[in-house]
Amino acid sequence: MNYNSKHLTNSPEGRDIASIIHPLTNLKSHLEKGPVIIDSGEGVWVTDIYGNKYIEGMSGLWCVSLGYGQERLVNAAANQMRKMPYYHLTNHKSHNPIINLAETLLNMAPVPMSKVWFANSGSEGNDSAARIVWYYWSATGKPQKRKIISHRQAYHGNTIASASLSGMYYNHASFGLPLEGFLHTTPPHHYRFAKPEEGEEEFATRLAGELETLIEKEGSDTIGAFFTEPIMGSGGVIVPPPTYYEKIQKILTKHDILLIADEVITGFGRTGNMFGTTTMGLNPDMIVCAKGLSSAYIPISALFVNDKIFEAISNESDRVGVFGLSFTYSGHPVSAAVASEALKIYEEEEIVEHVKRVTPVFQEGLRDLIDHPLVGEVRGVGLLAGVEFVKNKINHEPFSNELGVGAFCNQRAEEHGLIVRAIGDTISFCPPLIIDINEVEEMISRFRLALDDTWKQFKNISEH
Template sequence: MTTTATPARPTQPTRHYDAQALWQKDKDHFIHPFTDFSVFHDKGCDLITDSDGIYVSDAHGNRFIDGIAGLWCVNVGHGRAEIGQAMAEQATRMAYFSTFNNLSNAPAAELAAKLAELAPAHLNHVFFSCGGSAANDATIRLVHYYFNRLGKPNKKRILSRRNAYHGTTYLAASLTGIESNNWDFDTLDHLVTHLSEANLYRRPEGMSEADYCDQLVAELEETIERLGADNIAAFIAEPIMGAGGVLMAPKGYHARMQAVCRDNEILFIADEVVTGFGRLGHFFASEAVFDTRPDIINCAKGLSSGYAPLGATLISDDLFEVLGTPQRKGGVLSTGFTYSGHPVSCAAALANIEIMEREGICASVREVGPYLERQLKTLADHETVGDVRGSHFMLAIENVADKATKELLPVEARVGDRVAAEAQKRGLIIRPVGHLNIISPPLIWDREVVDRVVAILDEAFAATTASLRADGFL
């Protein structure tokens, strides 16, 4: 493939920044999530200061296509005036009041009803939090409470999966199965057991997709037998693993895993923090795409398109029948957050959903997504591209040293960082995660944008291959 990509082009920022002073303040005082301190102390961070539609600009005025939707979340694109106006109107009318005890607010009530309308029919009750980690944390606390109320206090253990990502709060980090995420951090190992990830690309050599699915389901059954169903509360899974590598499960995997859980009175929790709100072409993917009916669905990110922090736990009617019954005289459901159902965040989410419905964004993703998948797969011609995988607007490229053996490049090659840097030079921001590069764009990309992005990536991978060879890694 030979193409010419459009380079990053300078624009006039909407506000003036002293870029060097701002960079220094950030480096001196802001502890960033997932900071790589091996380079941060020297290089600091690139400061993104402005955005519009599918573009973001840095403090120097350089403009880039946003290939990661902020962080899986800016689904309707940047700079949506309708969302900003809805937030401003709510903030000036009533920015905040408690939702504890017998108090509520209009946006929270409207949003809870709207989520019940959009979700699978049996999920009609919503517990609000402030983001994905908090949603997963709160969910496990509610699950334990549920089984305590049923007189089954031993059902505490949660089954998760290696390479799963469920957040970084204490319990959510314990659910997370990405080993490097928890280096030198403590985890609640007595509460969580990790099963194998579902990774079609790295399944055993020569094994069919159907046999691989059988193997994964058998592992679940063996784990339940070993631990005892009476000791297991729930199984939590992302429909497609996100930060763990956009890992695709074999066909039928989720439905079969849910069936085993149902047979053993183990709750099935779908972490749709990434897959929810259009990324796979539906507001919720569990039932529409994966033929499952979870007892609980967690969502965040695209719920508000990142315009305000917000998470939600959607709970089935069967669970709520227990959770919603007073446990004793004077007892209350004593869990929640000061900002549960925050009115400004809920107003942002309502405006976001209205945009998605009015503009048919889910339908657009179902049309453009397969085209994005096909075009990205043309990058497989490059020497280091071992796998291009994912679905619709949730995709990853796995870089390898040898396509035949799937052997990885050494960590010090920093291949994902190299590809991302080459793409950024050419006007595109994508996410490096070790040997991977993740593409999770705003849901408003069209075919023309896809073609521009693939042209940039074609150049970026060619430049990366050349630099890896020059440095002796190939």
């Protein structure tokens, strides 16, 4: 790998260090470590400013689903910018790009949906969904149903409400979050949270029981909604056991609690169906999507709401005077044009079919790593996977956090030309959906090299 001196203030790295606050980064160690500066991309590959090439095993931040270099998306943006770069949707205004997009989305929704609300990011989508939950219960005469439940380790975003929905410690610590009324329940991760000898079915039953106990303790007349990622992404790629959602949906229905599916990662083919809602058998009242919607070429998110919700919120807006939720860039025409073009690409290039073809090579290739002495669990669905390292493969004991085993592997992978993401000691994979079989094999063989380097480094600590 080629690197320039990071600390020369006129080097690109030095200028970055001198000027930028980086998200989800240790700000202090960044001053020493500096950035890897990515300059260009093509397909599943990205290239840094020194010409080093990497397989983008994470589609950036789980988002560049159609890969780099999609000229159709570039042209869609340029054409729309030329024709009409901006218009808004407030005060009864509209424009064709957003009408076309909303219609297409409603036609492809995995369960019947009534209308679409647009925003700029997954966080804003979830934040809007939380606001709509409150508005809905005010509209239906139960304004005390304000509490919202989600999973610990969930990631729903980073506005104040969506960070409160998130269940990651680093979104809360030192920020004074979560806000009151945001409750968290055990993540449906059998490998990590099952009791000894507890099968998947019993585990799902126990978690559903825990949820019901929480609802009853708080009072079901105070609980408005349950948010879930069909498959949890940033919390470590957690695939709930088969009957988990069936069990918890019964409880939610019994206690009159809305269900919101956060499909920000799982939407648009990632799990081998167009939506994770279908893959996991969900029946949500609202669905949030973003990322793959425009393949991240431009910021946009969409929130589907069903008839029941729309009817209530439209009546309430009539009572209040206007629907008081608004962003300047809601339904931005350039974002809408790019998203519509992306949806055409998903359809015309049969991306879901492609994902189904590539999935076995990806999932089985990674599952073969279970024999490696570091690997405790390999999990995933479609083109989404996590490989978790453990100190002890028998009792699943993790390495201590301070060792930074996952971070070490992440770094070694980069040195072998592969970008992955360490979530603690789980290495996550979420490659562009257009990845071909050779590229999947290349990605896994580069990962194997990083895994072996990591083993060499930590084998003395492992209790293998």
